Amino acid sequence: MLRNGDYFASAPAIPGAAQSGVADNQASEGSEKQVTVAQDSPPGKPPTVTPAQSQRVDETALRYFASKGDTKRLNAEIARLKALYPDWTPPENPLAARQQGDPQLDQMWKLYSEGKFAEVRKAIADRQTAQSGWQAPADLLDRLAVAEARAQLVNAADLKQYDAVIRIGSANSSLLTCGDVDVLWRVAEAFARTKREGRARDAYLYILKNCKEPGERVATVQKALPLLSRQSLDQLLATEQKTPDGQGEFAALRGDIARQSLGDADSDPKLVVPEADLAAVEALANHGGRASDDLLLGWYHVRRDNPQVAETWFRKAREKENTAKASQGLALALINQNRPAEAEDILYQWRNADDDVRKVYLAAVANLLSITPPPSIDANVLQRVVQEVYAAKDAASAQQLGWYADALNQPQTASQWFKLALDWKPDDESSAYGLALTRWKIGDKTGVREIQTAWAGRSERIPTVGERSVETAAVGKGMTEQTPKRAKENQPGHRDAGTQNYTIQRSGTGGRTGQQTHGCPNTMDPASLSPQAALSRGWCLMQANRPIEAAAAFDVALHGTGKTRADAAYGQSLAYLRAGLSDYAAASASMAPLDPERSMEIRTALLESQASTAFDQGRYVETIMALDERATIAPERTGLMVLRGYAYLKLRRFADAEQVFRAAANTGSRDALKGLNDVKVTRQEKIQ
Structure with missing residues (x-):
């Protein structure tokens, strides 16, 4: 009952x-x-x-x-x-006063209760046809109409x-x-x-x-x-009622409402969130253990220029659940605190999660590279940064790589990055200026003129490149002219020649104009010499294979003018190249304009040094870039072909590596034959 x-x-x-x-x-x-x-x-x-x-x-x-x-x-x-x-x-009891049974009508109600409204309509029509004058109960018809209307309403809502x-x-x-x-x-x-x-x-x-x-x-x-x-x-x-235990029936929902309040504020930085909502979400985050609450608070604060507070909440979120979004938020908070190196390190593993995360990663890279003075970046980090910027074709980061290399007195590398940035964003005046400046530094006057012609009337500073000193031209990047004899420990990116496994030795660099052929005194302070005498002593020391002393003599000769200064810049570049100090060599080459032959010689040698240095430091993409640029101005020697092959192998570009090693092996190179075997072994390891 x-x-x-x-x-x-x-x-x-x-x-x-x-x-x-x-x-x-x-x-x-x-x-x-x-x-x-x-x-x-x-x-x-x-x-x-x-x-x-x-x-x-x-x-x-x-x-x-x-x-x-x-x-x-x-x-x-x-x-x-x-x-x-x-x-x-x-x-009180709907079953107490049952009417006379009507099986057909009961079947109609059964169909109705099962939601088979079309079948109810058919059953009504069939009975009216078979039983003249029979009418379905008004209640059934009304309810059927309402049920059909409800189905229509639900369907419309779903659609x-x-x-x-x-x-x-x-x-x-x-x-x-x-x-x-x-x-x-x-x-x-x-x-x-x-x-x-x-x-x-x-x-x-x-x-x-x-x-x-x-x-x-x-x-x-x-x-x-x-x-x-x-x-x-x-x-x-406001309509909330009390539950039997005295609690508000909507108590559990108030946290969700506070969460929504912070969520709305994420998309509208001007939205003021009630303090009660902020406190409610903080309480939930501290006691509920949900990473999503920490994220809400982190995004709220990072959007309101509170990066220190945002960092705290994003770190809590990552401790609970290390996700791309938590890492993205933390990286933004760190970037806003001028800590891009930490941001890059945290976000690297998530860099390909989605477009937004990748943009933040590249922003961290650009901010890291733009620090003045340039920071000392771990070789592995720099290598992955180079690879990611190249893969993303991100002009802003490429430009910063250019300025970073320029600040480390590596104008050849800088020039490559400025060229890439300009290829990816042809209307970027800053990259065009950087390219013109670095081409001037390496003596590529034709290249400078090309840039100046292309940007005529569109830039005030590009036409003046070459008309002022390096110190003036580089204002804005924190770079000042410094002679190469400065202490090595104060030179960013310098490499100690005593720890290198190679030095640059070029034949035919001895009998230059002004070279002294007789023996050189064992000790002498070149500062006491005139520029011309210091130049002569520098060539003498080069013949004696004493490049560091020669560099000091050429440094004094740089105080001369005209041809003396140009010869000194050339000689000092050769001295530093022989000592394995390519960074210093590049700086020396920019001290005075060189004639086309000398400029090409130094540029070729610097690119070789740059490629070898990049390979030693695990920067294989940069190695190939340097070799590619060198190949445009001079034939690639067998040893450099082997270097290129191993760079391809390190990047797991097996087909390219095999092709290069095979070409070098045809010259009889044993190193190339070994490279072919290394490709075979590495491929097998990959399969296993």
């Missing part, structure tokens, strides 16, 4: 039947009033009330659901009848046809009852999605003021959370 209490629904239908209900009827949003009701109908009641005493209530469906033990549908039917007939009292949802709800107010809160939710969402927040708020408020099921009330606020403004949400929260 079903108890009487099981028959009652929790509230009447939304006021205003077909005329209005919760539906909009295309009314203006401006009034923002309570859910619209019919003029002759008080709130909470249908527009037209027919007392149960004056009209018999059709309880057929009620008794059918009771007979099947379908309590859910039974309660929904009771709610519907009470909404239509407020004076009606549900029978995001929100105007149709509102229209169907307006025409079928009997759908809008606490017995079917899902329909009310769909109508409320339709209002919100069509920019009628006031109507949406009123629909949610109607549920909270009239429907009593605790789970549905909490779900109502949850559904409103992503759709309504904070002001509207506060109105919903």
Whole structure:
């Protein structure tokens, strides 16, 4: 036996039947009033009330659901009848007064309860055809029409046809009852999605003021959370009721609302978040253990120029769950604190997670390279930075690599990076200026003129390259002219010649103009000599294979003018190359203009040195770049072909490595033959 209490629904239908209900009827949003009701109908009641005493209530469906033990549908039917007939009292026992059985009608109700509405329509039509004058109960027809309307409304909502949802709800107010809160939710969402927040708020408020099921009330606020403004949400929260244990029924939701508040602030840096919301999320982060809460706080603070606080929260998030987004946020916080090296290191493993993460990684790289004076970067880090910039074709980072190399007195490398940056972004004036400047430093006057012609009328500083000193031309990068004799420990990027496994030895560099052929005194301070005498001593020391002493003599000769100064710059470059100090050699070559033959000789030697140095330090992409540039001005010797082959092998470009080694092996090079075997072995290791 079903108890009487099981028959009652929790509230009447939304006021205003077909005329209005919760539906909009295309009314203006401006009034923002309570859910619209019919003029002759008080709130909470249908527009037209027919007392149960004056009209018999059709309880057929009620008794059918009771007979099947379908309590859910039974309660929904009771709610519907009470909404239509407020004076009606549900029978204590719906099964007590059973009418004469009608198997066909029972089958129709069965089909209806199963949601087979088209089959119900067919069964009605078939019986009317077979039994002249038979009419289906009005209640069945009404309920069938309502059920079909509900199906249409749900389908429209699923298809995001929100105007149709509102229209169907307006025409079928009997759908809008606490017995079917899902329909009310769909109508409320339709209002919100069509920019009628006031109507949406009123629909949610109607549920909270009239429907009593605790789970549905909490779900109502949850559904409103992503759709309504904070002001509207506060109105919903004001309807909160106490649970039996004295807690607010929406207590668990207030944390989600605070989270949403911070989430909204992430996309709008000007949005002011209430202190209560900030404190709530901090409490959740500290006690709930969710990395997402730490991330919310981190992004909130990084967007508001609080990088130190943001760093704390991002680190907590990474401790709980090391993700790309947590690392991205931490990297941003570190960049904003001028700590790009840490940012690059943290984000490297996530650099390919998505485009946003990659942009932050490259920003860290660019900021790292732009530090003045240039920092000492670990060879492995520099190698991976070079590879990533090259792979991404990022002009900004390539330009910074150019300035970084230039600051370390490596104009050849700098020139390559400026050229790449300009290839990737042809309208970048800064890269064009850097390319012109570094070409001037290496004596490539033709290259400088090409840049100046291309940028004529578009840059004020590019036309002046070559007309002023290195010190003047490099203003803005923190570079000042320094003679190569400065202490090695103060020269960024210098390499100790005593630890290198190679030196640059070039034949034919002895009998130059001004060279002294007789023996040189063992000790002498060249500072006491005139520029011309110091030049002669420098050539003498070069013949004696004493390059460091020769460099000091050439340094004195650089104080001369005209041809003496040009010869001194050339001689000092050769001296440093022979000592394995290519950085110093590059700086010396920029001290005075060299004739084309000498300029080409020094440039070729510097590129060889640069390629070897890059390989020794594991910078294999840079090795190939240097060899490629050298190949444009001089044939590639067998030894350099072998070096290129091993660079390809280190980059696991097996086909390229094999091709280069095979070409070198044809000259009889044993090193090339060994390289071919190394390619074979490495390939087998990869397969295994």
